[in-house]
Amino acid sequence: MLSLGVSLGLAEATLAAIDWFHPPWMLDTSGTRITSAHLDEIPRADGVSRDLFFVDPAPLPNRTAPPQDWIDLDRQLQKTAGADSPPDRFKAWDMWKAWNAAFVGDPCRNSYFRSAPGRLFVYDPPDGSARPPFRYLPNATTPMGLTTNAFGWRGPPVAFRRRPNTVRIVFVGASTTAEPQSYPWSGAELVGAWLDRWAADRKLGVTFEVLNAGRESLRASDIAAVVRQEVVPLHPDLVFYYEGNLDLDLSTIVSDVAPGAARPAGLLANGLLDLAPYLRTANRAQALLDEGEWPKPAYRIHWPADERDPDVSRPDLPLKLASVVRDFDAMREGLASVHGELALSSFHWLAKEGLVLNGFRNAAALDELNVHWFPYRYADLERATAFENRVFAEYAALHGLPFIDVARPMPYDPDLFTDATHGTPFGVRLRAWIVLQQLVPILESRLASGAWPAPVPDMPDVHPAFRAAARLITFSCTPG
Numbered sequence: 001m002l003s004l005g006v007s008l009g010l011a012e013a014t015l016a017a018i019d020w021f022h023p024p025w026m027l028d029t030s031g032t033r034i035t036s037a038h039l040d041e042i043p044r045a046d047g048v049s050r051d052l053f054f055v056d057p058a059p060l061p062n063r064t065a066p067p068q069d070w071i072d073l074d075r076q077l078q079k080t081a082g083a084d085s086p087p088d089r090f091k092a093w094d095m096w097k098a099w100n101a102a103f104v105g106d107p108c109r110n111s112y113f114r115s116a117p118g119r120l121f122v123y124d125p126p127d128g129s130a131r132p133p134f135r136y137l138p139n140a141t142t143p144m145g146l147t148t149n150a151f152g153w154r155g156p157p158v159a160f161r162r163r164p165n166t167v168r169i170v171f172v173g174a175s176t177t178a179e180p181q182s183y184p185w186s187g188a189e190l191v192g193a194w195l196d197r198w199a200a201d202r203k204l205g206v207t208f209e210v211l212n213a214g215r216e217s218l219r220a221s222d223i224a225a226v227v228r229q230e231v232v233p234l235h236p237d238l239v240f241y242y243e244g245n246l247d248l249d250l251s252t253i254v255s256d257v258a259p260g261a262a263r264p265a266g267l268l269a270n271g272l273l274d275l276a277p278y279l280r281t282a283n284r285a286q287a288l289l290d291e292g293e294w295p296k297p298a299y300r301i302h303w304p305a306d307e308r309d310p311d312v313s314r315p316d317l318p319l320k321l322a323s324v325v326r327d328f329d330a331m332r333e334g335l336a337s338v339h340g341e342l343a344l345s346s347f348h349w350l351a352k353e354g355l356v357l358n359g360f361r362n363a364a365a366l367d368e369l370n371v372h373w374f375p376y377r378y379a380d381l382e383r384a385t386a387f388e389n390r391v392f393a394e395y396a397a398l399h400g401l402p403f404i405d406v407a408r409p410m411p412y413d414p415d416l417f418t419d420a421t422h423g424t425p426f427g428v429r430l431r432a433w434i435v436l437q438q439l440v441p442i443l444e445s446r447l448a449s450g451a452w453p454a455p456v457p458d459m460p461d462v463h464p465a466f467r468a469a470a471r472l473i474t475f476s477c478t479p480g
């Protein structure tokens with residue numbers, strides 16, 4: 001027993017060291033297998049070199065060291081408010097945001113903000129609304145690794161006034177647009193670097209300014225608020241919308257769900273699942289199990305009669321997509337007022353019938369698909385996303401908007417994902433590459449017609465949504 005205990009302790013220590021230096025989804029640190037397996041499957045636009053895929057953005061000139069008091073507070077929060085804390089416990093990464101004061105209200109009356117460390121950064125929304133719920137802090141590098149510009153957007157500095165001969169493109173969305181803060185760059189930054197190289201090689205005499213206004217947890221109504229308040233005043237030429245997970249609501253078409261619980265099939269898989277949070281060896285043992293979908297209870301699902309050809313004008317579009325369509329209307333009309341275009345995209349994630357995941361390397365995806373989305377079957381999640389993507393494509397066609405189909409060419413390779421939704425650095429790069437191939441013909445068309453680059457518009461000196469700086473508030477929610 002002593003020998004087994006010592007061996008188990010050594011194994012746990014060894015695995016802890018391995019996981020620290022190489023997270024499960026980063027085991028292929030070179031990306032060689034993923035690149036060779038998938039890069040040449042993606043159709044390339046005419047004139048786009050394969051070598052462009054390997055070009056990295058320039059280092060951020062605005063990246064600095066976080067203040068020491070931020071680093072100290074972050075360490076404190078990581079201990080008491082980390083990812084494994086209860087859902088209503090304030091998370092460490094939320095400290096480095098400017099929260100919408102109308103959304104926060106009285107922090108002590110909010111179950112989430114009440115557990116913050118007695119302080120929050122807040123801003124006063126320009127139109128008084130509670131959406132979006134937060135911005136990133138402007139001109140900052142946070143302990144999480146995020147570097148922002150004057151608008152609190154991820155990426156390099158940008159002037160509010162657009163320069164001559166510049167095409168301004170803004171990416172909007174949630175976490176799959178913002179990307180994890182620890183990544184060196186987002187998909188938008190990759191697309192920007194590639195477009196600059198493409199334009200230089202072709203001697204177009206045009207600068208592409210690709211900006212990222214995405215931030216995690218935003219639903220379509222939040223994104224519409226970001227576009228209205230923050231993006232429209234910049235007079236963008238094109239706004240690229242990528243999101244499709246947070247508003248997806250299968251409860252609107254599902255009924256009569258039988259009792260059940262989210263558990264894998266088999267005694268061994270169940271035992272390892274119970275031990276995995278406590279023992280890395282049990283977690284590693286799951287690597288021996290390639291798991292299919294967990295058992296799901298029976299339920300009834302009611303697909304719309306126009307599933308294959310949806311009527312986007314229906315006020316009763318299922319999956320709560322009617323409200324998303326209204327948000328598209330608001331974004332499209334707001335951008336039209338400054339001669340900008342809205343581009344929609346299909347959404348891609350690991351929801352697919354017959355998907356088999358590795359119990360260790362793809363543990364987060366297993367949990368998301370089988371626990372977070374319980375009781376829905378993979379096949380129904382895939383079908384619902386396909387319907388949603390048809391709605392997006394139909395809306396774009398109806399209003400003459402560009403549509404970029406990310407989902408069709410993007411592989412269902414679990415090693416491109418950290419969970420069921422978010423990409424590894426290689427997954428982010430591959431998705432950005434797909435966007436680039438379909439964006440280039442749009443750019444060529446607009447450049448050839450003379451629509452882009454547009455004349456420099458008359459703009460104020462300061463972005464109206466950012467006239468007032470974020471401020472730090474302090475509070476105490478203890479009695480007395």
